[in-house]
Amino acid sequence: MRALLFAANWKMNVGPAEARRYLATFLTAYPPQPNRQVWFFPPAVSVEAVATAIGNRTDLRAGVQDVYWEPKGAFTGATSSPLAAEAGAKAALIGHSERRHVFGETDEQTGKKLKAVVAAGLHPILCVGETLTQRDAGETLTVVRRQLHAALGDRVEVLVTVAYEPVWAIGTGRNATPRDAAEVHRAIRAWLKERQAKETRVLYGGSVNVKNAVELLAEQELDGVLVGGASLDPQVWIELVRTAVT
Ligand code: PGA
DSSP, X not given: OOOEEEXXXXXXXXXXXXXXXXXXXXXXXXXXXXXXXXXXXXOGGGHHHHHHHHTTOTTEEEEESOOBSSSSSSOTTOOBHHHHHHTTOOEEEESOHHHHHTSOOOHHHHHHHHHHHHHTTOEEEEXXXXXXXXXXXXXXXXXXHHHHHHHHOSSOOSOXXXXXXXXXXXXXXXXXXXXXXXXXXXXXXXXXXXXTOSOOEEEXXXXXXXXXXXXXXHSTTOOEEEESGGGSSHHHHHHHHTOOOO
Protein backbone atom coordinates (compact mmCIF):
# COMPACT_ATOMS: atom_id res chain seq x y z
CA MET A 1 0.00 0.00 0.00
CA ARG A 2 1.52 3.36 -0.96
CA ALA A 3 1.95 6.04 1.68
CA LEU A 4 -0.32 9.06 1.34
CA LEU A 5 -0.28 12.53 2.85
CA PHE A 6 -3.46 14.58 3.19
CA ALA A 7 -2.65 18.22 3.98
CA ALA A 8 -5.33 20.72 5.02
CA ASN A 9 -4.63 24.36 4.24
CA TRP A 10 -7.16 26.39 6.21
CA LYS A 11 -5.83 29.70 4.82
CA MET A 12 -7.26 32.69 6.76
CA ASN A 13 -10.00 30.65 8.46
CA VAL A 14 -10.52 28.77 11.76
CA GLY A 15 -9.49 30.56 14.94
CA PRO A 16 -8.23 28.74 18.07
CA ALA A 17 -11.67 27.95 19.57
CA GLU A 18 -13.01 26.58 16.28
CA ALA A 19 -9.76 24.66 15.76
CA ARG A 20 -10.22 22.92 19.12
CA ARG A 21 -13.81 21.97 18.25
CA TYR A 22 -12.72 20.81 14.77
CA LEU A 23 -9.93 18.60 16.15
CA ALA A 24 -12.21 17.13 18.83
CA THR A 25 -14.60 16.02 16.06
CA PHE A 26 -11.78 14.82 13.83
CA LEU A 27 -9.92 12.82 16.49
CA THR A 28 -13.06 10.96 17.55
CA ALA A 29 -14.01 10.01 14.01
CA TYR A 30 -10.56 9.32 12.58
CA PRO A 31 -8.28 6.76 14.25
CA PRO A 32 -4.81 6.33 12.67
CA GLN A 33 -4.87 4.56 9.29
CA PRO A 34 -1.90 2.55 7.99
CA ASN A 35 0.34 4.50 5.59
CA ARG A 36 -1.73 7.65 5.91
CA GLN A 37 -0.61 11.01 7.33
CA VAL A 38 -2.88 13.98 7.90
CA TRP A 39 -1.30 17.40 8.37
CA PHE A 40 -3.11 20.61 9.31
CA PHE A 41 -2.03 24.10 8.30
CA PRO A 42 -4.11 26.50 10.38
CA PRO A 43 -3.47 30.24 10.57
CA ALA A 44 -0.50 30.95 12.88
CA VAL A 45 -2.75 31.98 15.79
CA SER A 46 -4.32 28.49 15.83
CA VAL A 47 -1.18 26.37 15.49
CA GLU A 48 -0.82 25.81 19.21
CA ALA A 49 -4.48 24.79 19.57
CA VAL A 50 -4.10 22.23 16.78
CA ALA A 51 -0.74 20.92 17.99
CA THR A 52 -2.05 20.52 21.55
CA ALA A 53 -5.16 18.68 20.34
CA ILE A 54 -3.06 16.34 18.20
CA GLY A 55 -0.96 15.41 21.26
CA ASN A 56 1.18 12.36 20.53
CA ARG A 57 -0.71 11.02 17.48
CA THR A 58 2.23 10.40 15.13
CA ASP A 59 0.04 10.21 12.00
CA LEU A 60 -1.03 13.83 12.48
CA ARG A 61 0.92 17.09 12.39
CA ALA A 62 0.37 20.80 12.73
CA GLY A 63 2.19 23.24 10.46
CA VAL A 64 2.31 26.93 9.52
CA GLN A 65 1.19 28.43 6.21
CA ASP A 66 4.09 30.84 5.88
CA VAL A 67 7.13 32.11 7.77
CA TYR A 68 9.53 35.01 7.53
CA TRP A 69 13.15 33.93 7.01
CA GLU A 70 14.71 35.76 9.96
CA PRO A 71 14.55 33.80 13.24
CA LYS A 72 13.49 36.81 15.37
CA GLY A 73 13.57 40.57 15.61
CA ALA A 74 11.80 43.74 14.56
CA PHE A 75 9.54 42.33 11.80
CA THR A 76 6.06 43.41 12.82
CA GLY A 77 3.33 40.98 11.89
CA ALA A 78 5.65 38.17 10.83
CA THR A 79 6.06 34.66 12.24
CA SER A 80 9.45 32.96 12.25
CA SER A 81 10.17 29.24 11.95
CA PRO A 82 11.51 28.91 15.54
CA LEU A 83 8.41 30.69 16.90
CA ALA A 84 6.16 28.39 14.88
CA ALA A 85 8.10 25.37 16.13
CA GLU A 86 7.67 26.57 19.71
CA ALA A 87 3.90 26.72 19.11
CA GLY A 88 4.01 23.07 18.03
CA ALA A 89 4.44 23.32 14.25
CA LYS A 90 6.34 20.47 12.65
CA ALA A 91 5.93 21.57 9.03
CA ALA A 92 5.53 24.70 6.92
CA LEU A 93 4.04 25.59 3.55
CA ILE A 94 6.52 27.56 1.43
CA GLY A 95 5.70 29.61 -1.65
CA HIS A 96 1.95 28.97 -1.72
CA SER A 97 0.51 30.64 -4.80
CA GLU A 98 -1.42 33.10 -2.65
CA ARG A 99 1.87 34.15 -1.05
CA ARG A 100 3.38 34.55 -4.49
CA HIS A 101 0.46 36.20 -6.26
CA VAL A 102 -1.46 38.08 -3.55
CA PHE A 103 1.55 39.11 -1.43
CA GLY A 104 4.12 39.39 -4.20
CA GLU A 105 6.54 36.82 -2.80
CA THR A 106 9.47 36.21 -5.13
CA ASP A 107 11.33 33.01 -6.00
CA GLU A 108 14.32 34.35 -4.09
CA GLN A 109 12.22 34.84 -0.96
CA THR A 110 10.81 31.31 -1.14
CA GLY A 111 14.44 30.10 -1.19
CA LYS A 112 15.29 32.03 1.98
CA LYS A 113 12.12 30.81 3.68
CA LEU A 114 12.84 27.20 2.79
CA LYS A 115 16.30 27.39 4.35
CA ALA A 116 14.92 29.03 7.50
CA VAL A 117 12.23 26.36 7.87
CA VAL A 118 14.74 23.53 7.53
CA ALA A 119 17.13 25.21 9.99
CA ALA A 120 14.33 25.26 12.57
CA GLY A 121 13.64 21.55 12.08
CA LEU A 122 10.31 21.98 10.29
CA HIS A 123 9.43 19.90 7.24
CA PRO A 124 8.87 22.16 4.20
CA ILE A 125 6.08 21.66 1.69
CA LEU A 126 7.23 23.70 -1.28
CA CYS A 127 4.31 24.82 -3.46
CA VAL A 128 4.88 25.31 -7.18
CA GLY A 129 2.57 25.83 -10.12
CA GLU A 130 1.86 27.79 -13.25
CA THR A 131 -0.79 30.40 -14.04
CA LEU A 132 -3.34 29.84 -16.80
CA THR A 133 -1.47 32.18 -19.15
CA GLN A 134 1.74 30.23 -18.55
CA ARG A 135 -0.03 26.89 -19.14
CA ASP A 136 -1.62 28.16 -22.36
CA ALA A 137 1.80 29.34 -23.51
CA GLY A 138 3.21 25.84 -22.92
CA GLU A 139 5.44 27.09 -20.10
CA THR A 140 4.21 24.83 -17.29
CA LEU A 141 7.35 22.74 -16.86
CA THR A 142 9.69 25.70 -17.34
CA VAL A 143 7.90 27.65 -14.62
CA VAL A 144 7.77 24.70 -12.22
CA ARG A 145 11.47 23.90 -12.73
CA ARG A 146 12.38 27.55 -12.21
CA GLN A 147 10.44 27.62 -8.93
CA LEU A 148 12.06 24.37 -7.79
CA HIS A 149 15.53 25.61 -8.62
CA ALA A 150 15.00 28.98 -6.92
CA ALA A 151 13.97 27.29 -3.70
CA LEU A 152 16.18 24.19 -3.71
CA GLY A 153 19.26 25.02 -5.77
CA ASP A 154 21.43 22.56 -7.68
CA ARG A 155 21.56 19.81 -5.11
CA VAL A 156 18.67 18.79 -2.88
CA GLU A 157 20.15 17.86 0.47
CA VAL A 158 17.09 18.60 2.57
CA LEU A 159 13.98 16.50 2.99
CA VAL A 160 11.25 18.36 1.17
CA THR A 161 7.73 17.62 -0.04
CA VAL A 162 6.65 19.39 -3.22
CA ALA A 163 3.03 20.36 -3.82
CA TYR A 164 2.09 20.91 -7.44
CA GLU A 165 -0.71 23.46 -7.36
CA PRO A 166 -1.62 24.96 -10.74
CA VAL A 167 -2.73 28.50 -9.95
CA TRP A 168 -5.75 28.21 -12.25
CA ALA A 169 -7.04 25.28 -10.19
CA ILE A 170 -6.84 26.85 -6.74
CA GLY A 171 -10.22 27.80 -5.30
CA THR A 172 -11.75 27.83 -8.78
CA GLY A 173 -13.57 24.49 -8.76
CA ARG A 174 -11.49 23.56 -11.78
CA ASN A 175 -9.06 20.77 -10.92
CA ALA A 176 -6.29 19.43 -13.12
CA THR A 177 -7.09 16.03 -14.60
CA PRO A 178 -5.16 13.14 -13.05
CA ARG A 179 -3.22 12.94 -16.35
CA ASP A 180 -2.30 16.65 -16.33
CA ALA A 181 -1.15 16.35 -12.73
CA ALA A 182 0.76 13.11 -13.34
CA GLU A 183 2.74 14.64 -16.19
CA VAL A 184 3.95 17.50 -14.00
CA HIS A 185 4.53 15.19 -11.01
CA ARG A 186 6.79 13.00 -13.14
CA ALA A 187 8.79 16.03 -14.20
CA ILE A 188 9.11 17.22 -10.59
CA ARG A 189 10.22 13.76 -9.42
CA ALA A 190 12.79 13.55 -12.22
CA TRP A 191 14.08 17.02 -11.36
CA LEU A 192 14.47 16.05 -7.70
CA LYS A 193 16.19 12.74 -8.53
CA GLU A 194 18.65 14.45 -10.84
CA ARG A 195 19.64 16.60 -7.89
CA GLN A 196 20.15 13.67 -5.50
CA ALA A 197 17.02 14.21 -3.42
CA LYS A 198 16.64 11.46 -0.84
CA GLU A 199 12.86 11.47 -1.06
CA THR A 200 10.49 12.57 -3.79
CA ARG A 201 7.06 13.09 -2.34
CA VAL A 202 4.81 15.13 -4.62
CA LEU A 203 1.30 16.24 -3.64
CA TYR A 204 -1.39 17.68 -5.89
CA GLY A 205 -3.46 20.71 -4.87
CA GLY A 206 -6.19 22.78 -6.49
CA SER A 207 -9.95 22.25 -6.04
CA VAL A 208 -9.57 18.75 -4.59
CA ASN A 209 -12.86 17.59 -3.07
CA VAL A 210 -14.50 14.37 -1.86
CA LYS A 211 -15.75 13.64 -5.38
CA ASN A 212 -12.58 14.08 -7.42
CA ALA A 213 -10.19 12.75 -4.73
CA VAL A 214 -10.93 9.13 -5.69
CA GLU A 215 -9.95 9.65 -9.31
CA LEU A 216 -6.97 11.87 -8.51
CA LEU A 217 -5.54 9.52 -5.88
CA ALA A 218 -5.96 6.53 -8.17
CA GLU A 219 -3.12 8.14 -10.16
CA GLN A 220 0.06 6.56 -8.74
CA GLU A 221 2.09 9.73 -9.36
CA LEU A 222 0.17 11.47 -6.57
CA ASP A 223 1.58 10.93 -3.08
CA GLY A 224 -1.26 12.88 -1.56
CA VAL A 225 -3.20 16.11 -1.77
CA LEU A 226 -3.07 19.66 -0.42
CA VAL A 227 -6.62 20.85 0.15
CA GLY A 228 -8.07 24.28 0.91
CA GLY A 229 -11.84 24.69 0.70
CA ALA A 230 -12.73 21.03 1.25
CA SER A 231 -10.70 20.89 4.48
CA LEU A 232 -12.67 23.58 6.34
CA ASP A 233 -15.59 21.43 7.45
CA PRO A 234 -14.41 18.56 9.67
CA GLN A 235 -17.10 16.18 8.37
CA VAL A 236 -16.11 16.79 4.75
CA TRP A 237 -12.40 16.49 5.60
CA ILE A 238 -12.96 13.22 7.50
CA GLU A 239 -14.67 11.82 4.41
CA LEU A 240 -11.85 13.06 2.19
CA VAL A 241 -9.02 11.61 4.29
CA ARG A 242 -10.82 8.28 4.28
CA THR A 243 -10.82 8.12 0.48
CA ALA A 244 -10.30 4.51 -0.52
CA VAL A 245 -7.29 4.14 -2.78
CA THR A 246 -6.34 1.24 -4.99
P1 PGA B 1 -8.39 24.74 -2.83
O1 PGA B 1 -6.99 25.31 -2.29
O2 PGA B 1 -8.46 23.29 -2.43
O3 PGA B 1 -9.45 25.58 -2.12
O4 PGA B 1 -8.40 24.92 -4.30
C1 PGA B 1 -5.82 24.55 -2.38
C2 PGA B 1 -4.65 25.35 -1.86
O5 PGA B 1 -4.62 26.56 -2.09
O6 PGA B 1 -3.72 24.81 -1.21
